[in-house]
Amino acid sequence: MLAQQRQAAILDRVRATGGVRVSELAAEYGVSDMTIRRDLEALADRGLLAKVHGGATTVSPGSAHEPGFAAKSVRQRDEKAAIAMRAAALVSPGDAIALSAGTTTAELAQRLVDVPSLTVVTNSIPVADVFYRGGRPDQTVVLTGGTRTPSDALVGPVAVAAIGTLHLDLLFLGVHGMSERAGYTTPNLMEADADRALVQASERLVVLADHTKWGTVGISSIVPLSRADVLITDSGLDEEARTLLSETVPELVVVNPQ
Amino acid sequence: MLAQQRQAAILDRVRATGGVRVSELAAEYGVSDMTIRRDLEALADRGLLAKVHGGATTVSPGSAHEPGFAAKSVRQRDEKAAIAMRAAALVSPGDAIALSAGTTTAELAQRLVDVPSLTVVTNSIPVADVFYRGGRPDQTVVLTGGTRTPSDALVGPVAVAAIGTLHLDLLFLGVHGMSERAGYTTPNLMEADADRALVQASERLVVLADHTKWGTVGISSIVPLSRADVLITDSGLDEEARTLLSETVPELVVVNPQ
DNA sequence: TCGAGTGTGTTCGAAATAGTTCGGTTCCCG
DNA sequence: CGGGAACCGAACTATTTCGAACACACTCGA
Numbered sequence: 350m351l352a353q354q355r356q357a358a359i360l361d362r363v364r365a366t367g368g369v370r371v372s373e374l375a376a377e378y379g380v381s382d383m384t385i386r387r388d389l390e391a392l393a394d395r396g397l398l399a400k401v402h403g404g405a406t407t408v409s410p411g412s413a414h415e416p417g418f419a420a421k422s423v424r425q426r427d428e429k430a431a432i433a434m435r436a437a438a439l440v441s442p443g444d445a446i447a448l449s450a451g452t453t454t455a456e457l458a459q460r461l462v463d464v465p466s467l468t469v470v471t472n473s474i475p476v477a478d479v480f481y482r483g484g485r486p487d488q489t490v491v492l493t494g495g496t497r498t499p500s501d502a503l504v505g506p507v508a509v510a511a512i513g514t515l516h517l518d519l520l521f522l523g524v525h526g527m528s529e530r531a532g533y534t535t536p537n538l539m540e541a542d543a544d545r546a547l548v549q550a551s552e553r554l555v556v557l558a559d560h561t562k563w564g565t566v567g568i569s570s571i572v573p574l575s576r577a578d579v580l581i582t583d584s585g586l587d588e589e590a591r592t593l594l595s596e597t598v599p600e601l602v603v604v605n606p607q
Numbered sequence: 608m609l610a611q612q613r614q615a616a617i618l619d620r621v622r623a624t625g626g627v628r629v630s631e632l633a634a635e636y637g638v639s640d641m642t643i644r645r646d647l648e649a650l651a652d653r654g655l656l657a658k659v660h661g662g663a664t665t666v667s668p669g670s671a672h673e674p675g676f677a678a679k680s681v682r683q684r685d686e687k688a689a690i691a692m693r694a695a696a697l698v699s700p701g702d703a704i705a706l707s708a709g710t711t712t713a714e715l716a717q718r719l720v721d722v723p724s725l726t727v728v729t730n731s732i733p734v735a736d737v738f739y740r741g742g743r744p745d746q747t748v749v750l751t752g753g754t755r756t757p758s759d760a761l762v763g764p765v766a767v768a769a770i771g772t773l774h775l776d777l778l779f780l781g782v783h784g785m786s787e788r789a790g791y792t793t794p795n796l797m798e799a800d801a802d803r804a805l806v807q808a809s810e811r812l813v814v815l816a817d818h819t820k821w822g823t824v825g826i827s828s829i830v831p832l833s834r835a836d837v838l839i840t841d842s843g844l845d846e847e848a849r850t851l852l853s854e855t856v857p858e859l860v861v862v863n864p865q
Numbered sequence: 866t867c868g869a870g871t872g873t874g875t876t877c878g879a880a881a882t883a884g885t886t887c888g889g890t891t892c893c894c895g
Numbered sequence: 896c897g898g899g900a901a902c903c904g905a906a907c908t909a910t911t912t913c914g915a916a917c918a919c920a921c922t923c924g925a
Contacts, residue, residue: 350626351626351628351659351660351661351662351664352659352660352661352881352882352883353626353659353660353661353664354625354626354659354664357664371902371903372901372902380883380884381883381884381885382902382903383883383884383885383903383904384882384883384884386902386903386904387882387883390904402890402891402892402901402902402903403891403892403901403902424892424893474732477755481755489754490754490755491752491753491754491763491765492750492752492753492754492755492761492765493752493765494749494750494751494752494753494761494765494766494769495749495750495752496747496748496749496750497735497739497748497750503750503752505749506772507749507751507752507769507772507773508752510768510769510772511752511765511768511769514764514765514768515765610871610872610873629912629913630911630912638873638874639873639874639875640912640913641873641874641875641913641914642872642873642874644912644913644914645872645873648914660880660881660882660911660912660913661881661882661911661912661913662912
């Protein structure tokens, strides 16, 4: 594989899933860690991504503040991957599903490109990209309309109206926070609106949230905890939260990363 | 094997697989590395592929939508640029405009990123990208929903419905063909639907079509020639067509490239 | 037959790419 | 807050690739 191609592929991946790990890329492309680091360095020099400890993330002009955050988001990739893997098992050929915006749902998307006759509705441009590039011809991908948020989600009245005309079997909802009091939350008012419309349009709701989301409260509530039919999280969640959630959510699934 | 044949084969291969290696081609065609390099250089000079260390890739490595979009946007670049420049003059700060999908409208988009308080509705992901990357904070960009065509346009019932709820001052419509009998046409049924919805939603219609579009008939008609309020084309158009159009279209604008 | 033009091969120093080692840093977890 | 594991980047080496320059073979028209 050409170095150039490898770099382009890495960039695609970063954009689709929000982050990559050096070790993961090295194994995948069969080159040394150092080579991957040099690739990341080259891409970072051109401002196409941001290097962090352990890998790289998308360059986010807005949230350049908290230094630990970006590094952490890369490190939770194992959790996200495990959650996505489990979520993918809920999908059957021919289903009509919805995917909200978010890095976990983007990860899930990559595991769904091989499902036959799938219909996917999403308000996330990166998620649509994953299917567009790697999907099967018998899959249908519908992008909802709307205006674009910094995280590449489409939101606003146009998005809500578009979603309102559709009816899906299953919604996979990625959230930014979950707590007993506020339920599932996001930091963006418009995105919460779009997410709520997705919930309305779907028969069943599957929430994807790694353990770090517990206790985090975004400005805007989407729905209460109990509204989810299934909640998939990872084993990093403490005992107390696990008990509370298992009493609140009809089906709580806890996965073990790696 | 003739050099010409070899180059054509190389080009096919690059387009099919996304990238080739010098060493691989040299072995395959039984010629020296240097000869392959010279072939690649010749192809790269014509903008048909991109040379990289070790081989060559498609012109826009990393984005898989090469065949639909990037390849075509080189053709008639001067004409398109001149048309886009003239079209941009029709836009005022604060306007709410729509841009259809197409290379000419993408060109126009680049000239509109500095217009204050502009609201832009488009069903083209590349056009939305232009504003997202280079636009002003006081601009609003609305992407219509829908499924994605090979040329990165969003079409289908979702797109039509989303467009139907909106009302714009001005629509810039890029077309694939125009003729007296068929009017403005595109090669894609669904795209024609979306375009027609855009026409419905807009107060005024400005069609952008370089002279090569004249006489070309796509499978699907959008609207008749006379439906346009303004048609902007270039001076490559022959006298006969010019006369006919000036009698049919309320306002015919002919620009001189360069 | 000559000579220009084209296509190809070879040689060789420079540049790009990739692997390894190693000392230092960062981060996680108890 | 301390130990251990993972990670980082600099430095060095080996390999591959690049491109300029020159040489050779062939074609074609004068």
